[in-house]
Amino acid sequence: MPLSLAGFVLIGGMLTSLSVYVSVMQPLLGWSAAEAGAGPVALLIGMSAGNLVISPALRRLGINGTFALGSLLAALAWAAAGWSNTLAGFSLAMAIAGFGTGLGSIVPGIAVLTEAFHARRGLAIGLFIGSCSLASSAMPMATNLLIERAGWRVAFQIIGLAALVLVPVLWRFLPGRAVSGGARVADHSGQDGLNRRGAFHLPAFWVLTLVMTLSMVCMNGVLFNIVTYLKDRGTATQDAVALYSFANFMSLPGLLVGGYLSDRVRVQILFPAILLIQAAGTLALLGMGDAGPVAMAATAAFVVLWGGVAGLPAQAGSLMLREITGSREFPALLAIVFTINGFIGALAPGLTGWLRDATGDYRSAFALFGLVMIASAVAALWCRDPRPQATTAKF
Numbered sequence: 001m002p003l004s005l006a007g008f009v010l011i012g013g014m015l016t017s018l019s020v021y022v023s024v025m026q027p028l029l030g031w032s033a034a035e036a037g038a039g040p041v042a043l044l045i046g047m048s049a050g051n052l053v054i055s056p057a058l059r060r061l062g063i064n065g066t067f068a069l070g071s072l073l074a075a076l077a078w079a080a081a082g083w084s085n086t087l088a089g090f091s092l093a094m095a096i097a098g099f100g101t102g103l104g105s106i107v108p109g110i111a112v113l114t115e116a117f118h119a120r121r122g123l124a125i126g127l128f129i130g131s132c133s134l135a136s137s138a139m140p141m142a143t144n145l146l147i148e149r150a151g152w153r154v155a156f157q158i159i160g161l162a163a164l165v166l167v168p169v170l171w172r173f174l175p176g177r178a179v180s181g182g183a184r185v186a187d188h189s190g191q192d193g194l195n196r197r198g199a200f201h202l203p204a205f206w207v208l209t210l211v212m213t214l215s216m217v218c219m220n221g222v223l224f225n226i227v228t229y230l231k232d233r234g235t236a237t238q239d240a241v242a243l244y245s246f247a248n249f250m251s252l253p254g255l256l257v258g259g260y261l262s263d264r265v266r267v268q269i270l271f272p273a274i275l276l277i278q279a280a281g282t283l284a285l286l287g288m289g290d291a292g293p294v295a296m297a298a299t300a301a302f303v304v305l306w307g308g309v310a311g312l313p314a315q316a317g318s319l320m321l322r323e324i325t326g327s328r329e330f331p332a333l334l335a336i337v338f339t340i341n342g343f344i345g346a347l348a349p350g351l352t353g354w355l356r357d358a359t360g361d362y363r364s365a366f367a368l369f370g371l372v373m374i375a376s377a378v379a380a381l382w383c384r385d386p387r388p389q390a391t392t393a394k395f
Contacts, residue, residue, distance in 0.1 A: 006071060016140060053335075054111065075167070079157045111335070202324060229362040282373060
């Protein structure tokens with residue numbers, strides 16, 4: 001429950017709600033589409049930096065200390081963003097908030113749950129990310145309502161206060177160390193698997209990192225621009241936010257189904273299929289915004305396909321990483337992978353805005369993202385566990 005609360009505020013109230021803030025701030029502050037991408041870029045870069053220090057933070061601060069510190073940093077920075085008057089100041093606040101979010105949300109949560117569960121680790125991760133997805137569907141609509149009633153500056157400070165309230169809750173109710181099979185999560189010396197040097201020599205490790213990075217780029221490019229794209233196509237702000245929120249909500253049943261399947265189907269089969277579905281959902285954006293049955297079908301396809309798999313690349317990719325490298329240094333290797341794809345994925349909002357400014361439409365960027373995801377699905381076929389596979393457990 002504390003992990004889910006952290007995900008609800010930090011991911012739903014901050015990460016996935018930022019596009020709502022930006023869509024309001026951009027015309028008020030006179031930013032171009034490329035400039036408006038600076039805030040999301042800074043947030044994502046900050047998250048990647050936070051991911052990079054997760055392993056030492058878990059060792060030194062414990063689980064409760066790591067999550068509490070992340071929530072504290074995110075709370076203070078998010079509240080400060082409401083007082084920003086310049087793009088530089090806003091971007092700095094977003095970078096610090098992102099660092100706290102990275103330190104206290106998805107990556108450490110996946111690392112802890114992966115080591116705490118065995119037979120049903122896919123479902124456990126799915127439930128955790130699912131709670132973040134539920135927040136991603138509910139909080140943008142709540143944020144939009146809050147901005148309409150109180151203004152974007154006050155909305156920043158209210159969400160920052162909510163994150164601040166989480167700090168003592170996380171410190172009190174999360175364990176200092178988690179025990180799994182007699183080994184602490186923060187101590188990997190006695191566990192099976194590769195060390196970092198061994199993992200770095202595996203081609204499969206780098207192929208997986210590349211595939212997850214491309215998925216992150218394409219996901220972020222849509223995530224932080226979909227509301228503005230729909231508004232450009234003539235959709236009212238409230239309707240655009242509702243559609244975006246509903247797409248995020250679809251990732252909750254998607255994660256539950258994905259968690260169920262990942263415990264029964266080999267991830268080498270499941271992972272490429274997820275990437276192909278992401279590609280199809282992204283390409284469906286090209287038909288949205290117009291009137292008629294084609295637009296309605298495209299909208300439904302985007303919501304069901306893109307929304308349904310929004311959290312699955314991280315879930316399936318994490319399980320694939322553990323199969324490839326083992327558990328010996330899994331939290332550290334997971335943090336490295338998420339740091340790489342996070343830093344590069346942070347460029348996606350700005351890249352998407354630049355393509356929009358250059359072409360006059362977001363469709364060229366979305367078409368590029370869809371084609372990249374098809375290529376990523378093919379590349380994912382080379383993400384193979386080098387150890388012998390037991391063929392009787394999964395099909």
